[in-house]
Amino acid sequence: MGLRLPAVAVLVAVLVVLLEVTASAAAAAGATMMLAGDRMAMEMGNGEGRRGMKSRDAYAAMMYMGTPRDYEFYVATRVMLRSIARLKADADLVVIASVDVPMRxxxxxxEEDGIKVVTVKDVQNPYESQANFNRRFKLTLNKLYAWSLVEYDRVVMIDSDNIFLQRTDxxxxxxxxxxxxxxxxxxxxGLFVLQPSMEVFNNMxxxxxxxxxxPxxxxxxxxxxxxxxxxxxxxxxxPANGSKLEGTYRLPLGYQMDASYYYLKLRWSIPCGPNSVxxxxxxxxxxxxxxxxxxxxxxxxxxxxxxxxxxxYGAEVPVLLIQALMYIAIMTVTRLARPSSSKLCYNLRTEKNFAFLHWVLRIVTIWSILAAYAAPFFLVPRTVHPLxxxxxxxxxxxxxxSVVFNALLLPPLAVLTPWLGISGALAVMAFPWxxxxxxxxxxxxxYAFCCAPFLWASMTKMMGSLHALVEREAYFPRLGESPQAPQFSKLY
Incomplete structure (x- = not known):
């Protein structure tokens, strides 16, 4: 019973959020189809669609390969550029992509986002031998290709870790x-404005x-x-008249609001310029x-x-459903197998070496609990919705x-104390007021200070339970052994 209520609660939460996200994804897909239909209608009426209408300006992002997080940045770039399109920006959307970016x-x-993809060769980074060089910045000099987009009057070059709150045209x-x-x-x-120029590009x-x-x-x-x-x-x-300025300028902080400023007061208070990005x-x-x-x-x-x-989130939902079903199956099988594992544990006696057995069980228990709480973290798709x-x-x-406390016959509540602690920590952090x-x-x-004694108490209880298990094991026969005759029992 100690496991059933948490498991049912989590299962219900997973199913509810999955239904919400699936419905939202379906609605987004429907909206996309409607937009596609509108675009086709424009093409039929005007003879050309968005791709045929060339803007004088562009929002540009960069994409390259060679890091463990290539897919995450691919998703982030698409989300950012789509959010700009939803704000009805009067500009083209451009991605400067390395030649090794997958064709799909x-x-x-x-085809799906209406983005213009410019394929380029990676710029050779001559600073790789610097002592302070970070390997993840090896190909960031590809950003200089923004100056080669000479078909545009102005380009706003942006990183994929930006969130646009309003139009910035x-x-x-x-x-x-x-x-x-x-x-x-x-x-x-992370965001800057430039006037494309082949002369400047070649000079760079x-x-x-x-x-x-x-540096x-x-x-x-x-x-x-x-x-x-x-x-x-x-x-x-x-300028109020819409004209373009000449020279170089500092942009107000509202065009690159560092998220760390928000975390100080849990609200934005940027006085200069619009709170846009x-x-x-x-x-x-x-x-x-x-x-x-x-x-x-x-x-x-x-x-x-x-x-x-x-x-x-259509790409991640099937993976989430498969993992959820797998976890439910694991809980069911381990619960049904508990009586068999009990007999196995009671018959693992090594000849009078109970201290060694106790030490081994303690090590196995600690590592099993750590694995139980660490392994699922790395199996969840990284870019899925937090809920x-x-x-x-x-x-x-x-x-x-559940595998741990059913296999080792530990108190369920003691093993699940970290689970309850993590759930409470999430609630404390998500508190909106x-x-x-x-x-x-x-x-x-x-909260962490108050939880520490409970975690220590649960660990002590588990170690005591293991000690009792080892001592109790001496009074159970091994598999294949005949039980002791009642007349030889000390109780008689």
Missing amino acids: WQRAMK ELFQCGQFCAVFINPCIFHT LHELKIGRRN DGADQGFLVSYFPDLLDRPLFHP ITFPSAPWLKPWYWWAWPVLPLGLSWHHQRLNTLG LGWSLYLLGSAALA YPDGLVRALAVFG
């Missing part, structure tokens, strides 16, 4: 180069060959070195598209809200924990 990905972006009125200073002294290249390639100074070996270090006086330039204010320049494993990013970081749900309204991801994780950890980030952090710390 390029085809999906062209006024950025196309900026000058030859414009960027945001998140760091007080170094501008950020020349600067790479001669070894221009680059970090990535695109940001190179561009900061290439535009060293941007901090002294005036702040960008879009959120960026996530944090640790790579806390990007907003990962299911575990929320509720650890509150803004993770904002990205998934955009994905739910654009790309959907689905956490529900599936809790179901999986409960299923594997914290006044600011400091109170939220103190609440999480206080």
Whole structure:
């Protein structure tokens, strides 16, 4: 009974969220079909559709291969560009893709998203030998290809870890180069405006060959070195008449709102410029598209809200259903097999070596519990919705924990104490009415402090249960042995 209620609760949560996401995906698919129909109607009436209507400006993103997270960035790029399209941006959407980006990905972006894919060769990074060079930035210099898009007057170059909250087409009125200073002294290249120019592009390639100074070996270090006086330039204010400015400008902070600013007060308070774009320049494993990013970081749900309204989760739902059924089967089989495992455990006696047996069982128990709570985490698809991801994780950890306490005859509640602790931690972090980030952090710390004695007590109880099991085993016969005759029992 200790396992049934948690398992049923998690199962119900998984099924409910799966139904919601499936319905949303179906609705998104229907909306996509309607949009496709409207596009076809425009093509029939005007003789050409969106692809035939060339814009003077473009939003451009970069995509390259060679990291363990290529698929995640592919999904993130599509979601971001689709969110820009939903805002009815008056510009083309462009992806600068390396030649080794899979053709099926390029085809999906062209046919399903209406994105223009420009295929390029990777720019050779001459800074790989620097002591502080991070290998994940090896191909970020491909971003320089944005200056080769000379068919456009202005290009807004953006990273895939951005969330657009409203239209930013006024950025196309900026000058030859414009960027945001998140760091007080170094501008950020997660979003910048540029005027394409083959002369500038060729000069940049020349600067790479001669070894221009680059503090970090990535695109940001190179561009900061290439535009060293941007901090002294005036702040960008879009002209009311819609004209384009000349020169270089600093962009207001509202065009690259660092997510860490939000976590301090749990709200935005950017005074200069519109609150238009959120960026996530944090640790790579806390990007907003990962299911575990929320509720650890509150803004993770904002990205998934955009994905739910654009790309959907149709690719992950079958995998989630298969894993959920697998975990339910594991819980059922282990519960039915508990009597057999009891007999097996009671007959594992090694000749009078109970101390050694107790030590082995303790090691096996600890590692089994760690595996029960760690393994499901890595099996959940990384870019799935957080509600689905956490529900599936809790179901999986409960299923594997049931294997542990049924096989080793441990108290179910003691084995499931970490499960209850994780569930409570998620509830504490997801609580929506914290006044600011400091109170939220103190609440999480206080919850962890209060949970520590319960975890210690559960571990002590499990170790005691193992000790009792080993001692009790001496009074049970081995498999194939005849039980002791009653007349020889000490009780008589």
